[in-house]
Amino acid sequence: MNKNKDNELVFLPLGGSNEIGMNLNAYGYGPADDREWIVVDVGVTFGDPSTPGVDVIVPDPVYLEGENIRGIVLTHAHEDHIGALGWLWPRIKAPLYATPFTAYLIREKLRDAGLLDQVTLHEVPLGGTIDLGPFQVEMVTITHSIAEPNGLAIKTPLGTVLHTGDWKIDNDPVVGERTDIETIQRLGDEGVLAMVCDSTNVFVDGVAGSEGEVREALAELISGLKGRIAVGCFASNVARMDSVIRAAEAAGRRVALAGRSMHRITAAAKSVGMLSDIKPFLSEDEARHWPGEQILYLCTGSQGEARAALSRVADGSHPFIKLGRGDHCIFSSRVIPGNELSIGRLQDTLSERGVRIHTEKDTPGIHVSGHPCRDELRQMYQWARPRIAVPTHGMRRHIAEHALLAKDMQVPETVTPRNGDMVRLAPGPAAIIDEVPSGRLFVDGGMLVEEAGTALRERRHAASNGVLVVSFALDKRGKIVSDIDVRAIGLPGDEDQPLGDILDDLAERVEQTVRGLKGAALEDELVVEQAVARTLKKASQGVWSRRPIVETVVLRL
Amino acid sequence: MNKNKDNELVFLPLGGSNEIGMNLNAYGYGPADDREWIVVDVGVTFGDPSTPGVDVIVPDPVYLEGENIRGIVLTHAHEDHIGALGWLWPRIKAPLYATPFTAYLIREKLRDAGLLDQVTLHEVPLGGTIDLGPFQVEMVTITHSIAEPNGLAIKTPLGTVLHTGDWKIDNDPVVGERTDIETIQRLGDEGVLAMVCDSTNVFVDGVAGSEGEVREALAELISGLKGRIAVGCFASNVARMDSVIRAAEAAGRRVALAGRSMHRITAAAKSVGMLSDIKPFLSEDEARHWPGEQILYLCTGSQGEARAALSRVADGSHPFIKLGRGDHCIFSSRVIPGNELSIGRLQDTLSERGVRIHTEKDTPGIHVSGHPCRDELRQMYQWARPRIAVPTHGMRRHIAEHALLAKDMQVPETVTPRNGDMVRLAPGPAAIIDEVPSGRLFVDGGMLVEEAGTALRERRHAASNGVLVVSFALDKRGKIVSDIDVRAIGLPGDEDQPLGDILDDLAERVEQTVRGLKGAALEDELVVEQAVARTLKKASQGVWSRRPIVETVVLRL
Secondary structure, three states, X not given: OOOOOOOEEEEEEEEOOOOOOOOEEEEEEEOOOOOEEEEEEEOOEEOOOOOOOEEEEEEOOHHHOOOEEEEEEOOOOOHHHHOOHHHHHHHOOOOEEEOHHHHHHHHHHHHHOOOOOOOOEEEOOOOOEEEEOOEEEEEEEOEOOOOOOEEEEEEEOOEEEEEOOOOEOOOOOOOOOOOOHHHHXXXXXXXXXEEEEEOOOOOOOOOOOOHHHHHHHHHHHXXXXXXXXXXXXXXXXXXXXXXXXXXXXXXXXXXXXXXXXXXXXXXXXXXXXXOOOOOOOEOHHHHHOOOHHHEEEEEOOOOOOOOOHHHHHHOOOOOOOOOOOOOEEEEOOOOOOOOHHHHHHHHHHHHHOOOEEEOOOOOOOOOOOOOOOHHHHHHHHHHHOOOEEEEEOOOHHHHHHHHHHHHHOOXXXXXXXXXXXXXXXXXXXXXXXXEOOOOEEEEEOOEEEEOOOHHHHHHHHHHHHOEXXXXXXXXXXXXXXXXXXXXXXXXOXXXXXXXXXXXXXHHHHHHHHHHOOOHHHHHOHHHHHHHHHHHHHHHHHHHHOOOOEEEEEEEEO | OOOOOOOEEEEEEEEOXXXXXXXXXXXXXXXXXXXXXXXXXXXXEEOOOXXXXXXXXXXXXXXXXXXXXXXXXXXXXXHHXXXXXXXXXXXXXXXXXXXXXXXXXXHHHHHHOOOOOOOOEEEOOOOXXXXXXXXXXXXXXXXXXXXXXXXXXXXXXXXXXXXXXXXEOOOOOOOOOOOOHHHHXXXXXXXXXXXXXXXXXXXXXXXXXXXXXXXXXXXXXXXXXXXXXXXXXXXXXXXXXXXXXXXXXXXXXXXXXXXXXXHHHHHXXXXXXXXXXXXXXXXXXXXXXXOHHHEEEEEOOOOOOOOOHHHHHHOOOOOOOOXXXXXXXXXXXXXXXXXXXXXXXXXHHHHHOOOEEEOOOOOOOOOOOOOOOHHHHHHHHHHHOOOEEXXXXXXXXXXXXXXXXXXXXXXXXXXXOOOOEEEEEEOOOOEEEEEOOOOEEEEEOOEEXXXXXXXXXXXXXXXXXXXXXXXXXXXXXXXXXXXXXXXXXXXOOOOOOOHHHHHHHHHHHHHHHHHOOOHHHHHOHHHHHHHHHHHHHHHHHHHHOOOOEEEEEEEEO
16 A cells, blocks of 8 residues: 555545446545545446346445545436446445436436435536535536437546547537537647547547438438338437437427336436427327338347347237238447347348348448547547546457557656556556455345356356256265155256156266265264265266256254 | 148258357258258357357257258368257268368368267368269369368259359459359359358458468568567468468468477368468477567467457466467457457556557458458459348348348349248248248257256346355254255455355344244245245345345255
């Protein structure tokens, strides 16, 4: 630990610096043993097939618990920036600050978590400023794939940090303001100590492209189609929804929303004056009775999520929306890595029904990314001219590549912390000065558990190898006085070896094993259990070439 | 069933027509009740995270069992074309036919399966002809991403079928012959009844590109790099290996192979005269003592496979190959859908070590696909001019799109069978005349089991929800005479609710449930088990918001 009594400015990523998503960043000011903190974003990441039963993963905030946190500022309303508030706020209690659209969605989240009464949530106007002790935080309007995205200019007595949040440079964002270039340039003129910056698209040349171009591409595509149209996109991208809705209206179609988050986000958007001059949505039920060529469904589920609208349309289980031959499904969305198979299955099931699929592969321009590509990163470095580059929001390979780009851009210092690395930004040269406890917590069965916990490890082992359960009763002298009950979970039999025969054979071996034990061994259930488990593991290897989990239950009478 | 006594020519896909991979096709000739058959390809597909514990999936050949099969022809040596021979040959015993390189690898496969003595394997020269009863099969040299790929011209008294196998048009395939355009055009002139054709890249415009171009791109990239170089590619692409080896030699580097299939394939390639004029490979051990700038490793594991060479290099567990800062890893390979996360993790781990990653994203041209894009498909239709198009080797969306392309190409008839659909090709118009038993068999614990089998379903359920096991003993009157043993597999506790407390509470509830049962109920173990299971399921819902698998073991004394 640095025991210096001088004031320092530190940056501490607890999420987002080893992955894309799960953002939780902290800035500290003060002497090492008495820092004041602000937290920027409290996001989740999502489980994948390697974490069965775990849908949501949050950063471990343990280091910040009990610290002097002056406020929590949320840059925008994507789940990887606000999604962990319900789980983590009780551990890092501090007032929340967000712009109105973001605040609307945070309020809903707190309500769901039963926290609404306990939390103070301050609505900050676009471009507004928040005073949080030694930190003066200015909201800097940027562009991204959601309404009201903000970068933060964090001013401290030791210098200004530009925390970009998720951004790109979109000169025609369709909804909301353009990137506030003047402010960023002014900050650059005044001197930016450090820029903590999005690395997502650092491997992509050029620029991400504009929502305005997407609007045109969608209008052209939609105007040329007959039959019903379903469009899958992320509800949180209000500009995209707006573009789809206007393309539909221009083509003489009414719009119906399908999926809970479509309704949730449109309510949030309307609360801040967006989506105001459009025709009322049809309900899904009304839309059923409308001619197919006059209807367009805006649907959740573009990632192939099992219970979302598009999947239910595809498998025919949606109560109101039926698509078939002559109808169209437009994917105005990216493929999130890891979702390729589920999206492929969804598109396949729709194809089976005769639905024509349109994606950015065959119709370029109907989707653009919300993150800066290399030319945009270069532009931002030219505007902000930071002394220190701190790449974040990326896997290690993105962060390493971003560091090279910053070097190319003549940024004097670059530091690439991992989650849990505390970076001193000032005074003196930037450096990682400490490594604090950090990690990921898994939401498992409604509990927050350690990433390396037993439960998930056991489930994974069971998923590949199955479970054998053997139970029997012993009397006081170690004689078996019940049946030997052997059960298999997730273990197969076939014609040559029916499962019943296998289990009978295993019971036989268990009996022999117990009979083979001598006096003292029989008095200790643990010894009996271990001997039986060894027998069953060895036998399983022979039968299934596997080592299932073996549970041996010895009941002593 | 069609009971016509006239001779018919039928095509029956049992794999490959609802997916990319797992190819198993049959052609039948004769009256409906007395057909002679040939089988084309006997391939596997691979499990994915939705099939934990199942790595290999094969087509169900049940319909062909006991039929009169004159021969099994293998078009090329990719696993999705020959990989199921070890599993399925015993069920569809017939002589095998393949060109020399393919035959070499089949022989190895049969040896591994202990079948080498039982199987007759005929080596057919390139361009050779096989007489199989009413079928005269001509091997037509094509190009693909493996050595010795073949299409088949299947001549029958009712017309000729061109079965393309996997192909593209590569005018500079680096290793092996070019596509035998003359033969395909001659077949077209003579009249092709039907073309059964690869659909993999039907959504990709233009052409796949040539191995010759890849050779140039790799040579340029490799010549400019310092430090150690590892190249990940598919071993079966001998042309690619050849290109990498020559690029290495031109840059003054010796080559070492890393990974079993690299050695297996180079042996197969050398057995047919390929890779003949190259310097001997260094062993991995020798290479260790070589200067880094004079070495290049050809590695397996470009898909992020956990036990392959590249993953072991990345995690530092490879016994001989160490890469670090200043070294390079080139991915001369595609991302197979479903492998995005594992490849991302691999690249990340390498980045962590300071290894620079090169992929086709940042260095275009270092990989090309082996399957025909739209312009190549159009070209093939112009050469072959079939009366009937039968798209295969695709998901349903690929097959539907391919049918549209065939229609555009003025092919008079198109038929799009699913696996198990029997297509009459002649006489009369093409039509699906029958649906036969078909499906996928899972290799699970060394057994071939039904796709919908219980074992995998249970493992999946356990993976997400865990398992609860409760065991206790009852005496003859239904009194509990042992401890109530409750165990959780894959279920968590936390600080508020330690797992031990939860299990104690569950045991308590089980006791109350059993005590609450009356006379007759207590005499029937099944009734007791069901009552206890109900209690535990309900309680689990409260504790974990989950429904684990509940095993209730009631031992009656």
